[in-house]
Amino acid sequence: xxxxxxxxxxxxxxxxxxxxxxxxxxxxxxxxxxxxxxxxxxxxxxxxxxxxxxxxxxxxxxxxxxxxxxxxxxxxxxxxxxxxxxxxxxxxxxxxxxxxxxxxxxxxxxxxxxxxxxxxxxxxxxxxxxxxxxxxxxxxxxxxxxxxxxxxxxxxxxxxxxxxxxxxxxxxxxxxxxxxxxxxxxxxxxxxxxxxxxxxxxxxxxxxxxxxxxx
Amino acid sequence: xxxxxxxxxxxxxxxxxxxxxxxxxxxxxxxxxxxxxxxxxxxxxxxxxxxxxxxxxxxxxxxxxxxxxxxxxxxxxxxxxxxxxxxxxxxxxxxxxxxxxxxxxxxxxxxxxxxxxxxxxxxxxxxxxxxxxxxxxxxxxxxxxxxxxxxxxxxxxxxxxxxxxxxxxxxxxxxxxxxxxxxxxxxxxxxxxxxxxxxxxxxxxxxxxxxxxxxxxxxxxxxxxxxxxxxxxxxxxxxxxxxxxxxxxxxxxxxxxxxxxxxxxxxxxxxxxxxxxxxxxxxxxxxxxxxxxxxxxxxxxxxxxxxxxxxxxxxxxxxxxxxxxxxxxxxxxxxxxxxxxxxxxxxxxxxxxxxxxxxxxxxxxxxxxxxxxxxxxxxxxxxxxxxxxxxxxxxxxxxxxxxxxxxxxxxxxxxxxxxxxxxxxxxxxxxxxxxxxxxxxxxxxxxxxxxxxxxxxxxxxxxxxxxxxxxxxxxxxxxxxxxxxxxxxxxxxxxxxxxxxxxxxxxxxxxxxxxxxxxxxxxxxxxxxxxxxxxxxxxxxxxxxxxxxxxxxxxxxxxxxxxxxxxxxxxxxxxxxxxxxxxxxxxxxxxxxxxxxxxxxxxxxxxxxxxxxxxxxxxxxxxxxxxxxxxxxxxxxxxxxxxxxxxxxxxx
Numbered sequence: 004x005x006x007x008x009x010x011x012x013x014x015x016x017x018x019x020x021x022x023x024x025x026x027x028x029x030x031x032x033x034x035x036x037x038x039x040x041x042x043x044x045x046x047x048x049x050x051x052x053x054x055x056x057x058x059x060x061x062x063x064x065x066x067x068x069x070x071x072x073x074x075x076x077x078x079x080x081x082x083x084x085x086x087x088x089x090x091x092x093x094x095x096x097x098x099x100x101x102x103x104x105x106x107x108x109x110x111x112x113x114x115x116x117x118x119x120x121x122x123x124x125x126x127x128x129x130x131x132x133x134x135x136x137x138x139x140x141x142x143x144x145x146x147x148x149x150x151x152x153x154x155x156x157x158x159x160x161x162x163x164x165x166x167x168x169x170x171x172x173x174x175x176x177x178x179x180x181x182x183x184x185x186x187x188x189x190x191x192x193x194x195x196x197x198x199x200x201x202x203x204x205x206x207x208x209x210x211x212x213x214x215x216x217x218x
Numbered sequence: 219x220x221x222x223x224x225x226x227x228x229x230x231x232x233x234x235x236x237x238x239x240x241x242x243x244x245x246x247x248x249x250x251x252x253x254x255x256x257x258x259x260x261x262x263x264x265x266x267x268x269x270x271x272x273x274x275x276x277x278x279x280x281x282x283x284x285x286x287x288x289x290x291x292x293x294x295x296x297x298x299x300x301x302x303x304x305x306x307x308x309x310x311x312x313x314x315x316x317x318x319x320x321x322x323x324x325x326x327x328x329x330x331x332x333x334x335x336x337x338x339x340x341x342x343x344x345x346x347x348x349x350x351x352x353x354x355x356x357x358x359x360x361x362x363x364x365x366x367x368x369x370x371x372x373x374x375x376x377x378x379x380x381x382x383x384x385x386x387x388x389x390x391x392x393x394x395x396x397x398x399x400x401x402x403x404x405x406x407x408x409x410x411x412x413x414x415x416x417x418x419x420x421x422x423x424x425x426x427x428x429x430x431x432x433x434x435x436x437x438x439x440x441x442x443x444x445x446x447x448x449x450x451x452x453x454x455x456x457x458x459x460x461x462x463x464x465x466x467x468x469x470x471x472x473x474x475x476x477x478x479x480x481x482x483x484x485x486x487x488x489x490x491x492x493x494x495x496x497x498x499x500x501x502x503x504x505x506x507x508x509x510x511x512x513x514x515x516x517x518x519x520x521x522x523x524x525x526x527x528x529x530x531x532x533x534x535x536x537x538x539x540x541x542x543x544x545x546x547x548x549x550x551x552x553x554x555x556x557x558x559x560x561x562x563x564x565x566x567x568x569x570x571x572x573x574x575x576x577x578x579x580x581x582x583x584x585x586x587x588x589x590x591x592x593x594x595x596x597x598x599x600x601x602x603x604x605x606x607x608x609x610x611x612x613x614x615x616x617x618x619x620x621x622x623x624x625x626x627x628x629x630x631x632x633x634x635x636x637x638x639x640x641x642x643x644x645x646x647x648x649x650x651x652x653x654x655x656x657x658x659x660x661x662x663x664x665x666x667x668x669x670x671x672x673x674x675x676x677x678x679x680x681x682x683x684x685x686x687x688x689x690x691x692x693x694x695x696x697x698x699x700x701x702x703x704x705x706x707x708x709x710x711x712x713x714x715x716x717x718x719x720x721x722x723x724x725x726x727x728x729x730x731x732x733x734x735x736x737x738x739x740x741x742x743x744x745x746x747x748x749x750x751x752x753x754x755x756x757x758x759x760x761x762x763x764x765x766x767x768x769x770x771x772x773x774x775x776x777x778x779x780x781x782x783x784x785x786x787x788x789x790x791x792x793x794x795x796x797x798x799x800x801x802x803x804x805x806x807x808x809x810x811x812x813x814x815x816x817x818x819x820x821x822x823x824x825x826x827x828x829x830x831x832x833x834x835x836x837x838x839x840x841x842x843x844x845x846x847x848x849x850x851x852x853x854x855x856x857x858x859x860x861x862x863x864x865x866x867x868x869x870x
Contacts, residue, residue, distance in 0.1 A: 022599070030233075030399070033233045033399055037231065037232075037233050037401045043233060043401055044399070045233075045399040045400075046394055046398045047235075047399070048341045048342075049259060049397055049708070054596040054597060054598070054599060054630065054706075055594075055598075056594055056595055056597070057594040067480070068480070069479050069480035069483075070476045070477045070481075070560045071365065072394065072557070074561040087592060087594065088594070090589075091591050110820075111593065111595075111597075112597050112810075112815070112816040112818075112819075113592065113595075113637070114810070114811040114814055115811060116820075118820060118821070118822050119592065127589040150831040
């Protein structure tokens with residue numbers, strides 16, 4: 004047997020609060036990756052860890068991927084459904100890693116935790132020096148009448164940024180959503196909206212008028 | 219949940235979870251019987267087989283009442299000549315350990331595979347036990363898939379080994395095999411091979427383990443064990459790659475092989491080491507290992523769990539008087555607790571070449587981060603029936619001014635451990651709440667024991683403890699939380715629901731009937747979503763325990779909100795969302811401190827706020843607010859109230 008090389012590996016972590024649709028996002032991503040012809044590994048946690056707790060799902064793509072977990076410091080991309088969780092797992096990112104995060108704080112329901120501000124958490128995230136894209140995913144999902152479609156917005160937005168580094172296209176995602184999701188129609192629309200928002204943002208950045216890229 | 223991928227077309231690739239790949243392997247081999255008890259990370263094996271059974275009409279699949287019964291059932295099926303599988307989480311095998319040991323003595327007729335899903339890292343478990351040790355202890359061969367990638371093939375191979383030797387075989391997985399998805403190439407399912415009629419051929423000298431028979435079988439077992447070891451020396455699941463003349467070798471055991479393989483490639487030393495892949499692990503294939511360690515100076519063992527192979531290797535090398543350095547978990551090259559990780563294995567493979575021990579292990583923390591991140595432990599869901607019950611329990615205790623000891627158990631209610639409730643002072647294992655309460659109740663003077671157990675756990679192993687309490691007169695209160703499902707593991711049905719794993723309606727076994735039948739004189743059933751009713755029931759029952767010195771039982775019934783909501787959607791029943799009446803809210807904090815619903819957050823001014831996305835319309839906040847400051851946006855319908863109060867399944 005010959006050894007394979009480690010070229011063309013994409014390490015992704017998807018983080019958020021248990022129940023937000025993190026596993027669904029990973030499922031769609033893995034279906035899309037398989038359509039694009041990649042080997043894929045998705046490591047999930049279930050059971051006790053899932054009940055409203057902090058959740059991380061590891062997604063690894065590429066021909067030479069063998070092990071299921073993304074090592075700390077080596078994720079190329081973080082898709083975060085919530086800002087506190089983005090902060091918690093930020094050390095998974097590599098130097099050039101992208102964070103795509105919903106502009107949303109879900110305070111942990113701990114008695115006496117007090118008020119937690121979005122701005123404070125976001126600025127903490129930006130201070131890390133990663134490329135942070137904070138987006139209105141939950142707001143948009145609610146506008147579209149499907150609050151659970153936050154994950155779709157973020158997946159689409161990442162495609163629009165070329166966050167999958169050419170390994171997964173919006174078409175791969177579209178067909179994965181059509182096939183894998185029960186409520187495909189509205190989810191597709193939110194996916195599309197995220198994709199378009201990222202394209203618009205990119206073209207604006209190119210013109211130098213506005214930038215959400217926070218360094 | 220749909221498991222359509224378990225029936226995907228032959229010779230295609232589909233993304234599936236390791237547990238589903240195991241189910242697929244069992245279907246491809248052709249089993250006629252499968253049983254199990256839910257437990258993370260094993261539950262999806264039986265769920266996927268149930269899905270297949272509903273679609274294909276076979277094999278027979280059941281959720282058994284506990285792991286011991288599940289094991290015995292599948293063993294019984296095998297004795298009738300029907301290939302069978304039993305699945306459980308690692309600690310479930312403790313419950314089934316008694317028949318496990320005996321099954322090795324009798325052997326089996328048709329192939330019989332025991333799936334043990336271990337949970338290193340304790341993502342959803344009370345311990346990190348490595349069930350390969352059971353293999354050594356009980357003379358049960360152990361096969362470990364080399365990652366999810368090999369889960370399907372290793373399952374088929376486990377059945378073949380069992381068939382060849384008429385012996386039970388354990389398939390040991392871990393969380394990162396069971397709960398990892400990968401694109402899996404599948405083979406063919408022959409539906410006819412899933413339909414079996416059993417016949418039991420009597421052979422008491424083999425199947426009746428009285429001492430006279432067992433002594434004979436013991437000798438037979440030892441011989442069989444040697445021949446299985448011999449077979450494992452040349453089985454295709456075990457193989458080698460890399461530089462065969464290298465002085466450095468790695469033994470990658472099961473999932474450990476995947477970490478080792480990626481680590482040597484990513485560290486650029488793939489052509490400098492020899493890699494042994496070990497998937498048929500116990501009995502330890504001595505000749506396979508030794509023949510491949512010829513000329514080796516140093517060997518690293520990478521395995522998930524305890525250093526089982528590492529220790530076996532050391533003892534064999536000692537016997538053979540071979541001096542080879544063995545690196546691994548016993549001497550600090552890999553960490554002893556938790557899961558393997560790629561960075562740790564990379565350090566270890568570099569150490570293999572350099573001879574230097576790796577530096578600080580398990581480096582964590584984000585040095586760049588300057589703000590503190592609040593913890594987020596798992597919590598009871600918004601709308602969980604247990605929240606109102608725990609709130610009422612605390613109120614009842616305050617009212618009676620008694621000093622409680624909360625003997626807890628395994629389930630979602632274990633989360634009552636955390637503030638603000640703190641109603642799980644101890645919890646050790648399934649059913650333990652009642653057993654432990656038995657002992658304490660006879661000895662405590664100024665404290666009163668309250669055992670808290672869920673419905674599925676009560677059926678699993680709570681009943682004998684309750685019988686013991688009646689028989690021996692142990693004075694404690696037993697609170698049974700009946701949410702109509704096995705919630706924590708993903709909503710599997712249990713005897714109380716009357717629904718079987720195949721979706722057919724069987725007879726529902728009522729908890730209160732069992733309680734009465736075993737002789738408990740005081741039992742009441744209360745509605746979990748009615749705080750006053752629960753409090754009243756608890757106060758009276760606690761008084762009974764104190765006055766009469768006998769056990770009393772309160773059954774708090776109310777649907778798991780995660781089953782009520784999908785059922786409401788299916789039936790077109792709308793559930794109300796609640797909102798805050800700000801004129802009335804005084805910022806007292808009872809709702810977000812003492813009641814602690816995740817859908818209720820605190821505003822900057824200290825008043826409550828309801829997150830409409832999280833609110834499930836259970837309505838309990840409106841009962842606990844002292845100022846009447848919560849109201850439903852729309853009046854809740856009768857149908858919704860019915861669903862909450864236990865109308866989801868089998869609630870007639």
